[in-house]
Amino acid sequence: MAAFYDAFISYARADSKAFAIALKEQLKVRGLSQIWLDLDDIPSATDWQGRIDDAIERSHHVIYIISPSAMASPYCKLELERAIAYGKRIIPLLHVGGGDSAAWATHDPTGCATIRLLNWIWCRDGVDDPAQYLDKLSRTLHVCDEKTGAEQPEVKAYLHQHTTLLTQALGWDRRHRETRFLLVGRDRQAAETWLRTRTIERAPLPCTPTDLHCEFITESIKNASNLMTQAFLCHSDQDQAAADQLRRSLLRQGITVWNYRTDIQTSQDYTSAIGQGIEEADNVVFVLSPHSAQSPYCQQELAQAIALNKRVIPVLAAPVEPELVPEGLRTIQHIDLTDNTQASDYAADESQLFRQLNTDAAYHTEHKTWLVQALKWQRQQQNPTLLLRGYNLRRAESWLKVARTHRHLPTALHEQFIAESLRQPPNPALDVFISYSRVDSDFARRLNDALQTQGKRTWFDQESIATGTDFQQEIYRGIESSDVFVFVLSPESVNSPFCADEVEYAQGLNKRMVTVLHRAIDVADLHPVLAKLQWLDFREHDGDFQANFAGLLRTLDTDREHLETHTRLLVRSGEWDRRGRDESLLLRGQDLQTAETWLISNAAVEPQPTGLQQEYIRAGRARQEAEAAAEKKLRRGRRLGVLAAVAGIVVAAGAGWLARTEQQKAIASIEEADARIAQADMQVAEANTKRDKANQQTETARQETQQAKRDQQEAQNAATAAAQAQQTAETRAREADGKAQTAAVAQQQAEASAQAADAKAQAADTKAQAAEVRAKDADIRTANARRDQRLAQIGTRLEQAGTFALSRFEFNQIEALLKALKAGSELQTAVAEAGIPVKAISRYPAASPIFALQQLQVNLPRGLLAHQDFIFSASFSATGDAVVTASANSTARVWDLKTGQSVLLEGYIDVVEGHTFFVRSALFNATGDQVVTASDDGTAQVWDLKTGESTLLEGHIDSVTSAIFNAMGDVVVTASRDGTARVWDLKSGQSTPLEGHTDSVTSASFNRTGEAVVTSSEDGTARVWDLQTGESTLLEGHTGSITSASFNATGDAVVTASRDSTARVWDLKTGELTLLEGHTGAVTSASFNATEDAVVTSSEDGTARVWDLKTGKSRPLEGHTGSVNSARFNAMGDQVVTASEDDTARVWDLKTGESTPLEGHTGIVRSASFDAMGDTVVTASRDGTARVWDLKTGESTPGACQVCKEG
Structure with missing residues (x-):
């Protein structure tokens, strides 16, 4: 089947069958191989009308062969109506003349009028030259100039885009106009340009956009603009016809429109939706009539638009008395539709409206943009x-x-x-x-x-x-x-x-x-x-x-x-x-300390610190240390400066007193002060060496120092007086200078004495500190001795455990790994409590668990520990002694849960590699010796676990979403995003496509006998396929995508789960339908219990529900804090296990109502299921692990599936 056709041929068999067949062959000779003709292109036993509609939709041209029979044919009339509705380029060929035009106009007035407006190609048998009309038709279909034969690439591109956009728009319309089917990116931009095209090389367009084209493209623009629009259409219900006409005109211009009939979503509050529509529109187009002028809703909308300073454009749809015109519109010039008598009148009004909307359009768009942002704020x-x-x-x-x-x-x-x-x-x-x-x-x-x-x-x-x-x-x-x-x-x-x-x-x-x-x-x-x-x-x-x-x-x-x-x-x-590594920009103080802590603790955390960050922090530390050293040196300099200042004072004092007779008294006072300072220093030194008398002697020294300072102050006062007297004693200056030098020498001797006293005091401090250190060392040695004694006891036991783990590795690897892990964990706890550095562990006698773990890690195959990416699914074998997982790292894995013998590391714990994209699912056959996997690379594979060989199942053209064996294990059914399912006979290698869905197939599974398959699809339907006859039964009724479908045990009923928040039970014998309503979010899974009297569903609303099919009542299972991805019964039907996006699974006892959380995963849990006995659960998570949970103990096995991401 071709994606698109060059032309669709519409004809009446009574007059033109042979002509149509010959025409197709002649056009094929002229390079037009994609011509649709019902005689060749409708397979047997198919919906012929559906095939015809689809062909018209995907054809660039429609060739309408005119004959008397065609004029009277209801089938030709239907085809012509469809071509006109789709805006197709129609090429009329007159084959047989003599028809009753009047009867045709009565029978098909629209078709007749349309054909009469077009230029015909005359193709009458025996009258017109076949070569001439075929050449003319060929040039038209090749989109060439009829006279020159030159190609018209722009016209051809416009025509082909018309067809492409039509198919996309119809697909969007058929899928309930879901947002995800709108145009995005470059496709949307190209569609906008196409829609705004009015002429090509000054010639009329070959075909015109339909209303659906316009709506599809403008809705895509609206979606790209966060649902903001260029015009809000305000009108009363009685003016719907005028409003619809205006809306179509605006959409044809590529102008986005908000209207309450199309833009208020189901369950959305009407008033708030209207208010938001006005806020997010550039303009308000008000359809003025007596009805809207008196409508409280229209008046409220107008008042809001005026309050927000929106531009309001009134369009008069019916005469209104002046006093009824709303006050806000009385001063605004309106567009009058009431005086229109012909089509050109409306076109003039339409142009006036477009001119107003285009005037200052950029200003009003920004007015809206900043207003919407401000309102959010x-x-x-x-x-x-x-x-x-x-x-x-x-x-x-x-x-x-x-x-x-x-x-x-x-x-x-x-x-x-x-x-x-x-x-x-x-x-x-x-x-x-x-x-x-x-x-x-x-x-x-x-x-x-x-x-x-x-x-x-x-x-x-x-x-x-x-x-x-x-x-x-x-x-x-x-x-x-x-x-x-x-x-x-x-x-x-x-x-x-x-x-x-x-x-x-x-x-x-x-x-x-x-x-x-x-x-x-x-x-x-x-x-x-x-x-x-x-x-x-x-x-x-x-x-x-x-x-x-x-x-x-x-x-x-x-x-x-x-x-x-x-x-x-x-x-x-x-x-x-x-800035040239300016030191003023470096970190200091608490900022530097915080940065150093961050650097040390996050050295291996992603994203890691950069080299520049590390240099910056180190430079800050170096700068701070340099500043500390400089400060220390400065303090020492200040001390010397103080002493020098004292000396200067003494010099000045000596000079003054030499000028006067009392100079000797000042010198004596200074010498007395120095003596007292020296005495105080000696007392401080003595106090430091005799700690029991330190406080008393320190107080004495302080008092004497204060007395010395008072004496120094007196000397300074005297020096001031001396300085004043010095002005009158210049004749004695020389003598004063000489004596001052003598005083300076004396002061230097005093300073030396003071420094000696400082040294003695420091020595005393050092001795005291040394004594304190020796006391602390004694305490530490005592604590270490006790710790070592305790560690020796623990170490003996753990050393034996580590040695045992190493000795068991050859015989039972998983047991050895568990023993080593347990011992290592105990060692880590003991060492942490003892405060031993990690690097020093090897010095202690209990290090053998660490060495055992290292040795086991070296010898284990890398595939043992875990997947390197998140796991989509995990399921048990029938016997419950093995688990198979499917992962996003393009692999599946089979894990042995029973024996753990070393041979199994090579032959039983297999890494199933070969897929090139995500592996979405993996399941065992009934005997557990084969696994089938489904992958995003468009294939499935069947793996023989005994030989290691695989069989590739190729045929899908998009991701395979699921694959499952029948009960005998000789047939597999796969579901794919390409819209099909396939049944694969593993003996013959043949596959049978199951075609009928119009969107991705989300699941496919057999009934118990393997004679039927049920499929679910994103097209909102499920189908039950009889594999013997090839026929399918359509199950339709959901209004959203179907996420899963499965049979009950006897195969006479199907349960479906849908994103429309419901599940449905379909009785395949009686045709009866049971609707399961109660969830408030998409239903992600649904399945029967073994006795077929109950169904369990899971939902994105965070709950699961158990439905009693006899009473129709449901019981919610509440406790998860995120979407529930799956829910399954155990074999007895008295328990349910759920998997959730809150990173947990839960097991629900349906008798007591209690639930047990299964906590341990660090990512979304995608699936969970029981083993055959119902006492074990396996879960698969996006954290890259699967876990096997013992429901008796509540613990998960830290073995093959769960030990984290070292694989």
Whole structure:
């Protein structure tokens, strides 16, 4: 089946069957091989009308062969109606003349009128030249100029895009207009350009967009703009016809419109939705009539628009008495539709409306943009992360200056919000840098808005780079200042040299990187740095942005303190380096101590400290030590300075007193003071050597020192008087100088005596400190002796345990590993309590458990410990002695839980490698000797665990979501995202496709006999396939994607789970349907118990429910704090195990109502199931481990599946 056809041939068999067949062959000769003709292209036993509709939809042209029979044919009429409805380019060929035109006009007025307006090609048998009309038709279909034969590539491209967009729009419409089927990125931009095309090379368009085209493209634009629109359409119910006409006109121009009939979602509050629609619209188009003028709803909407200073454009749909016109509209010129008498009148009014909308369009868009941001800020208690920054702030500031003089003024909230944005501190620390391709601007903008709403400070180039700045340096500074580097994955971004440069710069700064998958990529194109990372797939949860965004928030909030410190030190070290390593920018005091602690404790934590950060911290320590040494030297200098000052005072005093007769008294006083100082120093030294008298002697020294200071003060006072007298004693200066020198010598001798006293005091201090150290050493030796005695006792026991572990390794590896782990754990506890450094463990006699663990790790195969990536599923073998896990690291693993013998490490604990993408599921056959795996590489594989050989099952063209054996183990059924399931006969190697779904198949499973298969799909249906006849029974009724479908034990009923928050039980014999309603979120799984009288469901609302099918009542299982991914009964049906995104599983006793949490995983638990006996559970988690839980003890086995990520 071709994706698209060159043309669809519509004809009446009675007149033109032979002509149509010959025409197709002639066109094929002329290079047009994709011509659709019902005689050749409708397989037997298929819905022929559905095939015809599909072919018209996917054809670039429709060839309508005119004949009398065609004019009267209801089938030709239906085909022509469909072609017109789809806006197809129709080419009429007159084959047989003589039809009754009047009867045709009566029978098919629309078709007849349309055909009459077109230029026909005459193809009458025996009348017109076949070569001539075939050449003309061929040129038309090849989209060439009819006269010159020159190709018209722009016309052809427009025509083909019409067909492509039509198929996409119809697919969106058939899938309940879900957002995930709208256009994004480059596809949306190209569609916008196409829609706004009016002529091609000044010629009319070959075909026109349909209303569905326009709605599909403008809804895509609206989605890209966070649901903000260019026009809010306000009208009363009685004016619906006029409103619809206006809406179609606006959409045809590519103008996005908000209307209550199409934009209020189910369960959304009507009033708040209307209010939000007005807030987020550039303009309000008010359909004025007597009804709307008196409608309280319309008046309320108008009042809100005027209060927000919105531009209101009134359109008069019916005459209104002047006194009834709302006051807010009386001074506004309106567009009058009431005087229209012909189509051209409406076209003139339409043009007037478009002119008004286009006038100052940029101003009103910014009015709306800043208002919406301000309202978010106000409603979130003035959340500072929503304030404007960088380029956005400069733009808003400029807009505000213009707005104050505009007719539609800014609101008070505009003013307050922009003023507050201007007052915020410059260059705040940032949480997230967003790297993306311009093609993905829509998604990146939505991501940025969502992050800011959640309190994250973001760097987003559309907001952060002002015009005229060095954008490259701004980008580098943004990366440097952000805690996390978020990269949006798309085909364009992974091939962009600019994005690659940002990745490399972030890597050079050791930034934490998070990748977000927006659109499918070729992993071979990934940058080596990004290839190492596990991306967050925003296509999951049916493309639900909010559901996927929650996962991103959890990732961003991990290790926040470490990331903030990393960024802070990176910014400061970068500034220090750029400014020539200015020492004034180095860390000091508590900041330095905190940074050193961070550096030591986070040396191995990702992202690791950079070399520049380490240099910066070391430079700060060196600077602080240098300053301490300088301060010590300065203090010593100050002491000497004080002594020199005293000497100077003495000099001055001596000179003054020599001028007077009382100089000798001053010298005597100074000598007496020096003697008292020396005496005090001696007393201090004596006090230090005699500790029992230290306090008394210190007090005496203090008193005598104070007396000496008083004497010195008196000497200074006398010196002042001497200085005054010195002016009259110049004749005796020489004698005074000589005697002053004598005094200075005496002072030097006094200083030497004081230094000697200091030395004695220091010696005494040293002896006292030494005594204290010896006392502490004695205490430490006593404690060490006691510790060593205790360690010796523990060590003897643990040494024996370690030796035993080593001795058992050859015979029972898992037992040896468990013994060594237990002993090692006890050793770690004992050593930690004793305060022994980790590096010193080897000196103690109990180190053999560590050596045993090291030896076991060396000898174990690397596959034993765990997967290196998260695990999608884990399931038991039928006997319960083995588990198989499927992982995102492209492998599956089989784990032995029973014997643990060494031979099993080579032949039984197998790493099933060979897939190139995620392995989504892995299951045993009934005998446990084979495993089937399903992978994202589009294949499944069947593995023989005895021989190690595998059989590749190829045929799907997209990811395989599940694979399962039948009861005999000789047939496998697979489900795929390519919209099909396949049944594989393992003996013959043949596969049978099960085709009928129109979207991804989410699950497929056999009934007990293996004669039937049930499949579920994202198209909202399930199907039951009879493998003997090939026929299928459609189970339809859900309004959302179906996540799972499975039979009951007897195979006469099916239960389905859906994202529409319901499950359904389908009785395949009677056709009866039981609706299971009660969940408030998507239902993720549903399954029967063994006795078929109950169903258990799990849901994203955080609960599971057990449904009694006899009474119809349900019992909620509440306790999880996150979405529940799966729920399963045990064999007896008296217990249920659930797996949740809150990182736990729970086992529920249905008799007592009690639940037992299974805690230990550090990531989302994706699945959980019982073994056959019901006393053991296996869980699979995104933390890269599976765990086997003993329900009697409540413990999980720390063995093959659970020992963490060393594999």
